[in-house]
Amino acid sequence: MDMTSARIARRPPPGLFKLATNAWTAPFWAAARRRELVAACCADCERFRMPPTPFCPHCQSQSVDWRVLVGTGSVYSYTVVERAILPGMEPHLPYVPAVIELDGAGGVRMISNLVEVDIERIRVGMPVRVVWDEQPDASAVIARFAPA
Amino acid sequence: MRERTAIVGLGATPYYRRGASAPRTVDELVGQATLAAVADAGLRVGDVDGFAYFAGGFDSALLAETLGIPEIRFSATLTGTGGGSAGAVGLAAAAIVSGQAEVVVCVGANQQGAQRFGAITAAYPATPENAFFSASGLVGPGHMFALLARRHMHLYGTTREDFSAVALAIREHAVNNPNATLRKPLTREDYFSAPMLADPHCLYDFCLENDGAVAVIVTSLERARDLRHRPVRVLAGLHGGSRDWGRSIYWMNMPDASFASSGHAAVARRLYTMAGVSPGDIDTAQIYDHFTSQVIMQLEDYGFCARGEGGAFVRSGAIRLHGGSLPINTDGGQLSCGYVWGMTHVREAVEQLRGTAVNQVAGARLALVTGGPSVLPVSGLILSN
Numbered sequence: 001m002d003m004t005s006a007r008i009a010r011r012p013p014p015g016l017f018k019l020a021t022n023a024w025t026a027p028f029w030a031a032a033r034r035r036e037l038v039a040a041c042c043a044d045c046e047r048f049r050m051p052p053t054p055f056c057p058h059c060q061s062q063s064v065d066w067r068v069l070v071g072t073g074s075v076y077s078y079t080v081v082e083r084a085i086l087p088g089m090e091p092h093l094p095y096v097p098a099v100i101e102l103d104g105a106g107g108v109r110m111i112s113n114l115v116e117v118d119i120e121r122i123r124v125g126m127p128v129r130v131v132w133d134e135q136p137d138a139s140a141v142i143a144r145f146a147p148a
Numbered sequence: 149m150r151e152r153t154a155i156v157g158l159g160a161t162p163y164y165r166r167g168a169s170a171p172r173t174v175d176e177l178v179g180q181a182t183l184a185a186v187a188d189a190g191l192r193v194g195d196v197d198g199f200a201y202f203a204g205g206f207d208s209a210l211l212a213e214t215l216g217i218p219e220i221r222f223s224a225t226l227t228g229t230g231g232g233s234a235g236a237v238g239l240a241a242a243a244i245v246s247g248q249a250e251v252v253v254c255v256g257a258n259q260q261g262a263q264r265f266g267a268i269t270a271a272y273p274a275t276p277e278n279a280f281f282s283a284s285g286l287v288g289p290g291h292m293f294a295l296l297a298r299r300h301m302h303l304y305g306t307t308r309e310d311f312s313a314v315a316l317a318i319r320e321h322a323v324n325n326p327n328a329t330l331r332k333p334l335t336r337e338d339y340f341s342a343p344m345l346a347d348p349h350c351l352y353d354f355c356l357e358n359d360g361a362v363a364v365i366v367t368s369l370e371r372a373r374d375l376r377h378r379p380v381r382v383l384a385g386l387h388g389g390s391r392d393w394g395r396s397i398y399w400m401n402m403p404d405a406s407f408a409s410s411g412h413a414a415v416a417r418r419l420y421t422m423a424g425v426s427p428g429d430i431d432t433a434q435i436y437d438h439f440t441s442q443v444i445m446q447l448e449d450y451g452f453c454a455r456g457e458g459g460a461f462v463r464s465g466a467i468r469l470h471g472g473s474l475p476i477n478t479d480g481g482q483l484s485c486g487y488v489w490g491m492t493h494v495r496e497a498v499e500q501l502r503g504t505a506v507n508q509v510a511g512a513r514l515a516l517v518t519g520g521p522s523v524l525p526v527s528g529l530i531l532s533n
Contacts, residue, residue, distance in 0.1 A: 012285025018274040025276040050401060051280040057391070077302070077407075079294035080347035085267045085287055097284040099295055099400045111281045111400050124302040142283045 006118045009096040011133060011144070012081070013089055019140040024052050027066050032141040035132045039105045041065045050108040071130040072148055073100040076109050080119055094119060100128060100145050116146040150422060153241040154372035154379035155531065157191065157365030158498050159184025163329055163486030167261035169359035174259040178206050179215055181361035182253050189365045190376035191251060198222030198249030200240035200366075202232025202519070202527075203489055206255065222249035226387055226527070230520030233436065233490025235527025237517075238385025240366035250367060256491035257361035264357055265487075266290060281398055289438060289522075290354050292397035294346040297441035300408040301348060303456065306444065308348055310459030312339040314440035315352040315483060317468045322480025325506045329356050330484040353440040355482040362491035364498065380501045380531050384422035387519070387527035390414040395523050405455070410442050410521035412449035415528050420451070423530040425514060427451040430530075432500050432509045433474055433516040434493035437481040442521045443467075447476075450516065450528075469507045478507040493517045494529065501533035 021029055024040075028051070031038040040052035043063035047056065055062060078098035084090045096114040101107060114122060115131060128145035135142065159181045161169070169177060186193050196217050199208045205225035212220050222243040226232030232239075233256060240252035263271055270287045272278055286292050300306045315334060322328035334352065342351040372379035392403050393411035400407075420426055427450060437443050444458035452474055453461040461467075469475040479485045479496040486492050497515035499505040505512075512533075519527035 012283070016270055016285055016287065017279075017283040019279055020274040020276050021279065022276040025279065029279075051277065051399075077295045077299040079291055079298060079349075080344070081285060081287075081291055082347065083343060083345040085264075085345075086270055089287075092285070095285050097286050097291060097295065109401050111284050111286065113284050124298065140283075 007094060007120070009114050009117050009119055010092050010094060011115055012095045012113060013092045014136050015088070017135065024054050028052055029140060031066065032143060035141070037069045037071045037130050037143055038066045039069055039102060039108060041067045048106040048108045050110055069102055069104050073102045073128055073145065075114065075122065075124055075126045075128060076101045077124060078114060078122055096122065098145065113144045115144045149241055149245050150383055150424065151381050152245045152369055153366055153382045154369050155237065155364045155382065155498050156367055156372045156375045156377060156379060157185040157189025158495055159188055160362040160495060161360045163327060163488065164359040165329065166264060166357040166359060169259055170261050174257055175206065175210060177259065177361035178255050178257045179211065181257065181363035182211070182215065182255055185253065185363040185365045191365065194218055195251045196253055198240065198243050198252035200236045200243060200252050200254050201225040202236040202256065203229045222252060226525060228525050229522045230489050231522040231524065231526040232387055232519055233527065234494065234517040234519040234529040235385060235387030235525060237364065237366060237382060237494060237529050238387060238527065241382045241385050244366060244368050250371065252366045253363055254366060255361060255363035256489045258487065258489055259359045260357050266357055277398070289397065290349055291346045293439045293442055294349045295400065296408055297348050300441060300445060303408050304459065306459040310444060310462055311353050311440040312336055313462040314443045314467070315339055318437060318477045318481040319484045321469055321478050321507050322484035325480050325485055328480040328485040329358060349439060349441065355438045356487040358487045360486060360488045362488045362495050364494055377502060378533060380498050380533055383425065383530040383532050384419045385529040386415065386418055386422060387525035388415055389524035389526045393524055398523065408445065410445040410449045411524070412446055412518060412521065412526050412528065415526055416450045419528040419530055425530065429514050430474065430516045431512040431514050432478060433476045434497045435476050436490050436493060436518045436520045437477055437483045438520060440483070446518055446521065469509065475509050478505055478509060490520050497531050501531055
């Protein structure tokens with residue numbers, strides 16, 4: 001393989017993200033600090049939801065079980081960002097926002113990125129596994145995904 | 149509500165390039181479009197007694213003070229963002245039919261000198277909800293809708309050829325329009341040699357970013373009969389959407405059929421029922437074209453073709469003024485004419501039904517206008533002459 005021509009997906013500018021939480025979302029981010037991928041599951045009807053919210057949309061229950069997931073999934077969709085539309089984005093291009101269908105979570109998806117992958121190899125349906133990125137100021141740990 | 153109200157006045161500022169409307173203020177642009185619409189209707193500004201907005205709206209108190217409107221009887225804004233552009237006319241009609249107001253202005257405006265819409269997502273405050281997308285570098289709607297476009301390609305075999313058919317047809321309509329921002333003919337070669345911005349969306353899949361304002365005046369059909377122009381009747385105007393669409397691009401958990409869509413299906417069904425017409429009756433459609441891929445998905449949601457067949461539909465030439473069965477965005481749309489958060493589409497539908505459009509659809513009787521595919525509510529409007 002000609003490695004000089006491979007374009008590897010980079011990480012988006014960390015400055016775009018500033019973590020804010022509330023009582024319903026904080027457990028997700030606390031688990032990420034432990035490098036655990038979790039999802040909110042209704043304690044009554046056992047259906048998952050993402051992102052975590054104060055009510056189960058299926059049964060309106062407010063009881064939540066935080067389930068630790070296996071950390072794998074598949075690419076549901078993706079885009080390759082090639083052009084800077086904010087100052088300072090250039091060194092981070094290209095990066096790949098993606099929607100990941102999480103394994104073991106009843107089909108719920110999370111919005112993330114594909115990293116450590118040759119962009120030409122990315123396909124819808126591609127199996128992926130979580131990798132963890134800490135923000136430069138240590139304010140948050142972010143789940144991203146690489147080929148499984 | 150059907151055929152109880154009409155659009156009787158139309159006003160607009162020029163479509164300025166992004167930032168070029170300075171030093172005018174955005175309230176000044178809103179005021180200029182409003183005064184022009186009032187004059188076009190043959191009314192006096194003192195006749196205005198209501199405002200119906202979308203996407204945050206404007207300050208009715210300031211407008212009343214500065215324009216000299218003696219009494220405000222209705223002032224309301226649809227929730228959400230650009231999804232409400234067509235639906236603001238329905239909100240105005242609701243105010244009139246319910247007897248709350250008589251002469252209602254619907255006005256939309258952009259001024260992007262300080263904040264360009266292409267990067268608007270990055271300007272949102274850090275909230276617990278936004279934390280679930282902002283880390284991924286989805287900076288603007290163009291990035292987010294690219295995810296929907298990619299899924300549509302995966303499910304239905306839609307291609308960039310299909311997207312190019314939308315861009316080329318709409319540019320063809322802008323070429324004749326002296327108000328259009330981009331009037332140079334666009335070729336297939338231009339399209340495919342353009343830079344990719346957010347794969348699968350290239351430069352020509354994105355709408356323009358203009359400054360400007362467009363206003364229309366809505367009043368009762370009874371009163372409309374005495375005014376200057378032939379009334380453009382509101383057959384149906386409404387907003388809403390399915391929970392399956394919800395926050396859509398900020399959620400990304402829509403069921404598969406809704407994910408690769410424009411989120412308009414529920415509104416489309418109710419709109420046709422209210423208007424008492426079917427897709428085959430529509431003579432021209434002004435489809436919110438922030439992205440070419442979303443034009444294709446709206447054509448599906450509004451029943452002009454089956455789900456998944458939007459690509460073939462646009463490639464057939466159906467959407468072109470010349471020889472098409474459903475000419476769309478006959479002014480050049482937001483892709484090539486001007487972007488004023490969907491209000492340009494209301495303007496063009498009124499021009500078509502008055503018979504004064506630059507690219508007139510012969511014998512146009514019924515026009516569809518759609519609001520932006522965005523967070524719920526989305527909206528639609530069917531007008532008749």
